[in-house]
Amino acid sequence: MTQQPLRLGTRRSKLAMSQSGQVAEAVRQVTGRPVELVEITTYGDVSREALAQIGGTGVFVTALRDALIRGEVDFAVHSLKDLPTTQPAELVLAAVPQREDPRDVIVARDALKFTDLPRGARIGTGSPRRMAQLNAYARSHGLDIETVPIRGNVDTRIGYVRDGELDAVVLAAAGLNRIGRIDEVTDFLSVDTVLPAPGQGALAIECTADNADLIAALGELDDPFTRVAVTAERSLLAALEAGCSAPVGALADLLADGQIVKEMRLRGVVGTTDGTRTVQLSTTGPVPETHDQALALGRELATEMLAQGAAGLMGERAH
Structure with a gap:
């Protein structure tokens, strides 16, 4: 007897379809069941406004979650950085x-690195976080750049460079990796230069809380280190009371001695989009063993950042 396919809800974009397809294959392997992709259009996909203007938080997620709750799909795949906290x-x-x-990456004309861009170079990004950190770096290193707000999928964004409208665009390495276009990158931005969005590079697989069998099956795909890292990053974001379109960067990474993981370091940054003011701090401690410990790590760093004026740098998004 043929088993009913599991229905995986996904956004329609090329990137979303690619990463959902990879998850679907992994779920087939752990469950032995067929998986079909169910394409869902989200508000963030159809709106042409800047993400910061339409709220940012949840614009790519709400329609998928609604479909889950209505029972139209069995589980959904999100880019974790898009999930509300x-x-x-x-x-x-x-x-x-x-x-x-x-990491974030640069795709620039003439295969240029970020620091080799000409004076007055126009760099496209739809992210206040990227704008804040690129402009701060440029100010402190004597670079002359202009950050230009853009929207659109990978093809659209890289097209601005190919057509000569922009000198470079900033994208996420993970997305380009997942669609097989990482060879178009001209520079990988060190996390010491630009901290990524909380959860960047990670995927979230979500289902209804009452489906114990599916939760157990999907749990086979969980990576404990990734989970505690992104939990700490998202806890920082939540404690700053900032949405996923706010100019907040965070990264929790594991510090290892050879093959032995010793500690976790959490770094956070908040800045004004013009790069004139930033608050950047870090904390290092034992690798969290529980969800609550990871939450506490994020909250503690957020408290220190707020004490140094982080809320004032986020403007209205801090409320």
């Missing part, structure tokens, strides 16, 4: 698979 009671984050490269 508040988890609905009826849904559960069943798995956070091993994280891809969390």
